[in-house]
Amino acid sequence: MSNSEPDQASFAGLGIDDRVLRALGDVGYETPSPIQLATIPHLVAGRDVVGLAQTGTGKTAAFATPILTRIDEEHARPQALVLTPTRELAIQVAEAFGRYSVHLPGIRVLPIYGGQSYGVQLSGLRRGAHIIVGTPGRVIDHLTRGTLDISQLRFLVLDEADEMLKMGFQEDVERILAMAPEGRQSALFSATMPRAIREISRTYLRDPAEVTIKSTTKTSDTINQRWVLVSHARKLDALTRFLEVEPFDAMLIFVRTKQATDELAEKLRARGFASTSLNGDIPQPVRERIVGELRAGKIDILVATDVVARGLDVERISHVVNFDIPTDNDSYVHRIGRTGRAGRSGEALLFVTPRERRLLRSIERSTGQPLEEIQVPTVEDVNAQRVSRFEDAITENLSNPDLALFRRLIEGYEREHDVCMADIAAALAVQSTDGDTFFLKPDPPERPRSERPGREGREKSGSKFSDKPAGGRRRVAGDRRMATYRINVGKKNKVAPGAIVGALANEGGLNRDDFGYIDIRSDYSLVELPAELPGEVFDALRATRIGGVRIGLRKDDGAPRGNDRSADRNRPAKSDERPRKSFRDRS
Numbered sequence: 001m002s003n004s005e006p007d008q009a010s011f012a013g014l015g016i017d018d019r020v021l022r023a024l025g026d027v028g029y030e031t032p033s034p035i036q037l038a039t040i041p042h043l044v045a046g047r048d049v050v051g052l053a054q055t056g057t058g059k060t061a062a063f064a065t066p067i068l069t070r071i072d073e074e075h076a077r078p079q080a081l082v083l084t085p086t087r088e089l090a091i092q093v094a095e096a097f098g099r100y101s102v103h104l105p106g107i108r109v110l111p112i113y114g115g116q117s118y119g120v121q122l123s124g125l126r127r128g129a130h131i132i133v134g135t136p137g138r139v140i141d142h143l144t145r146g147t148l149d150i151s152q153l154r155f156l157v158l159d160e161a162d163e164m165l166k167m168g169f170q171e172d173v174e175r176i177l178a179m180a181p182e183g184r185q186s187a188l189f190s191a192t193m194p195r196a197i198r199e200i201s202r203t204y205l206r207d208p209a210e211v212t213i214k215s216t217t218k219t220s221d222t223i224n225q226r227w228v229l230v231s232h233a234r235k236l237d238a239l240t241r242f243l244e245v246e247p248f249d250a251m252l253i254f255v256r257t258k259q260a261t262d263e264l265a266e267k268l269r270a271r272g273f274a275s276t277s278l279n280g281d282i283p284q285p286v287r288e289r290i291v292g293e294l295r296a297g298k299i300d301i302l303v304a305t306d307v308v309a310r311g312l313d314v315e316r317i318s319h320v321v322n323f324d325i326p327t328d329n330d331s332y333v334h335r336i337g338r339t340g341r342a343g344r345s346g347e348a349l350l351f352v353t354p355r356e357r358r359l360l361r362s363i364e365r366s367t368g369q370p371l372e373e374i375q376v377p378t379v380e381d382v383n384a385q386r387v388s389r390f391e392d393a394i395t396e397n398l399s400n401p402d403l404a405l406f407r408r409l410i411e412g413y414e415r416e417h418d419v420c421m422a423d424i425a426a427a428l429a430v431q432s433t434d435g436d437t438f439f440l441k442p443d444p445p446e447r448p449r450s451e452r453p454g455r456e457g458r459e460k461s462g463s464k465f466s467d468k469p470a471g472g473r474r475r476v477a478g479d480r481r482m483a484t485y486r487i488n489v490g491k492k493n494k495v496a497p498g499a500i501v502g503a504l505a506n507e508g509g510l511n512r513d514d515f516g517y518i519d520i521r522s523d524y525s526l527v528e529l530p531a532e533l534p535g536e537v538f539d540a541l542r543a544t545r546i547g548g549v550r551i552g553l554r555k556d557d558g559a560p561r562g563n564d565r566s567a568d569r570n571r572p573a574k575s576d577e578r579p580r581k582s583f584r585d586r587s
Helices: 018-026 034-044 059-070 087-100 118-127 136-145 161-166 170-179 195-204 232-245 258-270 284-296 329-336 354-367 379-397 403-417 421-432 455-461 497-508 535-542
Strands: 049-052 080-083 109-112 131-134 155-158 185-190 209-212 223-229 250-254 275-278 301-304 317-322 346-352 372-374 474-477 480-487 518-520 525-530
Touching (some): 018 059, 034 059, 034 209, 080 170, 131 136, 232 346, 232 535, 329 354, 497 535
Parallel strands (some): 049 209, 109 131, 223 346, 250 317, 317 346
Antiparallel strands (some): 518 525
């Protein structure tokens, strides 16, 4: 145990073993966080603890340092069991124990989790381990097989207990608690205290000290938080512009679904960015390889869902992008907490569609920190960066040892063909673009308000935002073909043309000029839109809700009203997106 004089402003006064204190100093810890200051003395004294604090507040050190202080180094049997909700967090906690026990060379820590080979875990259990860190499902598997013996367990920790219950592990957790020796010391750490957590505490913990750390700001001051207003259909374009303009080391991009991780990662690769996906369908060995490649710089961009990224700690992550806004505030805090760690600075960018502003305001109220609104980089911004990278590539290659060889070849070509050096250099630059357009094309100009049809113009023309019949399945408006689409809201829903236009424009990124006639019927409506909607725009519109009703957008083929089973046949094909390399990677 530490023999230092008590000092409540430092770790030295908390009763931690001197060797563990030295390890904390090695990793740069100087003063304890509030949760550490409040819980470590109780745990060192042997008392059960319930700690309520947000993620990223130092909970791992709060329970790891007392365990290492009181562990029996002479007996390599499971003395401490830490349960975590995810594999990634289990690995992170095990690594933390390893860092804190670096001056306790005899201590063995073994992570056990689903997705990893049983052989590796069985070998580790046979060799003996003092501390087991695992997910509830795999721990139950080993207890059932008889390969894990917790009969002499002294410490049991539930880390992020509320997340374990959300993920459906309550039965497994209670079964493990019931199997553990009655005399063990227990600690429960959670961000929230739902009724089920309270019941577990009352049933399985002995007179626990309850510690609640309330934070007025749940997000780190080292993270610069920004948001951008962008329609669903324009998100990918906006993201690629940020990737081209904003310098970053490694980036973690969050989306809502497993399918979206694969789709977005593939689209980014097609645009020349070194990206890959991380989701629950990927086998654990592959996931570990992916995280290793991210650490090593072989991958720059990781597209992930909340669950698999929980516990992910990679130092080079400089940016976190919420491509899909989280629907609860805690998820936002967890997500952006993957950057700006251990005093490093980080960047967090949140994409917000017009209909998601309420979620943005909720996040700001919850965290107590207003986010800075920024604009999507312009075409001029992107092109300026491309020119800058082009010039940097030239400067860098002027010191290439092969420069003399190619100079002789080009000088020979110049003499033989009587072509000036500038033209030769330009031809080689064109060759390096591999047929791609170097400059980003300008955005189509918006029509001045004075030229847009107002209410009077619309009434005269009878062509826009009218609830009169569309009068035909296909027509041409300007230089584009229009088609009639059916949506599942009508007069019975008390819907007006303006509500339809607003909802479709917001979710699909459409302009007012993209709309033709609107014919509102009793229980459905017909809307004229461009005939060739890109697949991602169609998907966004199909899922749009008006007045709480999912509109189920589909092309109208004149079928009877009611459930239209031909919707999938009428779905537009995905837009054919030609791969376009980024000069960032070519250079």
